[in-house]
Amino acid sequence: MNQFSGLSPQHWQLEERKDGILILSLERKDTSVNTLCQAVLNELDGLLERMAFAPPKGLIIRSTKKAGFIAGADIAEFAEFDAKGTVLDAISNGQNIFQRIAELPCPTVALIHGHCMGGGTELSLACSARVASDDASTRIGLPEVKLGIYPGWGGSVRLPRLVGAPAAFDMMLTGRALSGKAARAIGLVDAVTAPDLMVNKAVEFIEHGVHRPFKQKATAWLSNSWLARQILPGVLTKQVARKARKAHYPAPYSLIDTWRRSGGMPVRAALKQEGYSVAKLAQGPTARNLTRIFFLMERLKSLGGKEHGISHVHVVGAGVMGGDIAAWCALRGFEVTLQDREMQYIQPALDRAETLFAKKVKDETKRTATRARLQADVAGDGAAKADLIIEAIFENLDAKQTLYATLEATMKPDALLVSNTSSIALDTLGAKLSHPARFAGLHYFNPVAMMPLVEIVRHAGMAAETERRLAAFCRSIDKLPVPVAGTPGFLVNRILAPYMQEAILAFSEGIPGRAIDKAALDFGMPMGPIELVDTVGLDVAASVGKIMAEFHGQTLPDALQVTPGKRGKKDGEGLYKWVDGKAVKPELPKDYKAPDDLQDRLVFALLNEAVSCLHQGVVADAELLDAGVIFGTGFAPFRGGPIEHIKAIGRDAALATLKSLEGKYGARFTPKAGWDAL
Structure with missing residues (x-):
């Protein structure tokens, strides 16, 4: 290994076999999990540069961590790149390093055991072949869409060309992870074997090559053709639109459009298009808020440690x-x-x-x-x-x-x-x-x-x-x-109660349930409040609502009076009628226009209570409040939570809207204590 003299990598271990095959093992220093930080990538770049001049017979890339192969990019670093405005540079650097792997003049094989996510999957895609273990812990995925972006280190370019566009988009648009067996079925990995036989299988591929089924190669070629790229994007866009709005979650739409434009380009040109697109998304509000939610989730996971003494x-x-x-x-x-x-x-x-x-x-x-x-x-x-x-x-x-x-x-x-x-x-x-x-x-x-x-x-x-x-x-x-804190309603029900109450009041005023639900869905809520009341049950909503109304010194809306046999979804009728488990929402008249302030009524009832909860110490800080409301109610994740949303629109602007609602609808919109401290 003379070509590596003078190098002393901190995160990579080199082993040259007698047959001339080089094994490169990732063991990121001072962490239990491998992630691709810049130090890890830059060391890899230096090693690959030496290999290009004096290539081994073959290269095997693996992990020595028990936790798995590679968990992905170091997300904390990407948050720093965003703050510095250097996201595109970081993306381009990763693309170039992985392209070095793809262009090595020798066979390359990635060994995947345990988790292989995001950048780890993209690194493996740059190799000539992939071998996965048959262990139940092995999961291979590209979950970047959950962070408001999509694979930007070559994954969105290479995966469709390897397994075909339909299978590739199923992975990238959902963020779903595959077992080794499922990955083999679509052609993402070339073999699945026992962990202790993975190196042997890799050596076999290096010595004899990889022979992929004709059907896989034909599917990959046809589904990336010019004609396919004119037809498939429309189908994919319709599928995405049923679950996510472009204004709220632009990443899936950008992924589809970038592939439509660049799917037929040479790899390096396609990588450039991928990089520009992902960098733009990464610096947008949706990605920033979804990344923040990722860190909030990690914080919640860390509470309490692992030992609980419960069996x-x-x-x-x-x-x-x-x-x-x-x-x-x-x-x-x-x-x-x-x-x-x-x-x-x-x-x-x-x-x-x-x-x-x-x-x-x-x-x-x-x-x-x-x-x-x-x-x-x-x-x-x-x-x-x-x-x-x-x-x-x-x-x-x-x-x-x-x-x-x-x-x-x-x-x-x-x-x-x-x-x-x-x-x-x-x-x-x-x-x-x-x-x-x-x-x-x-x-x-x-x-x-x-x-x-x-x-x-x-x-x-x-x-x-x-x-x-x-x-x-x-x-x-x-x-x-x-x-x-153990106050009535705790956090989630306390914040949700005024929102649902306002929806019921609007319904009592004659505003159609469909219009009320649409206002909430347009904001980004996962379900409209009228449908939510019916789903929870009017009896349950009335019980909790009574306690919360007494707590706030208010009266319960008349529409929450419970009629036997009309408690909502469980009875087949409530505020809506229900058929086969689905709400039947009467169509709105063609000339119907919802009140301009309907969405504000719903959202600001919730925001006002969130500020009050924070002020009264129901949770320790704003991050825990946002996390609780997002994970407990589904509050529009791309907005980052109630307190983060107030910051985005500006405290003074939010207060002005609240006071306008107070003037029109009364004391329930009076700004609660805590706004001045935001």
């Missing part, structure tokens, strides 16, 4: 929430006992659990083991064995406190007791407990399997160790924990 979970209350919480915990590896008064109340929860397990666990042996972890427990014997007891019965203070007294008599000394209450103050709930330090709220959101957030609800007597353990537990079940 057995006991859930009391087998209704929709309790049953689904129990099923989710069993899915994530915990022993779970589910208690209710009679088996007839538990069985529906077990049936729903079976549906969840069938969807999430494809291996029958593993599914059987998962099913076995969830046990019906009418007698409640599991409470004495549990490390965590979750109370999820109906919202009645006396009933909950009576249950707590029974549970405390049998609980283990270090077991935690939590309530999934959505509205009752924790200080009130725990007032009669013997051990309030080990009591907290653990508020899940419906549907449990889809909603990522869990609120850890504090109260005056709760121990800090209880909060830490619960945060660690949330992470172990793939949920994002946000610690909140």
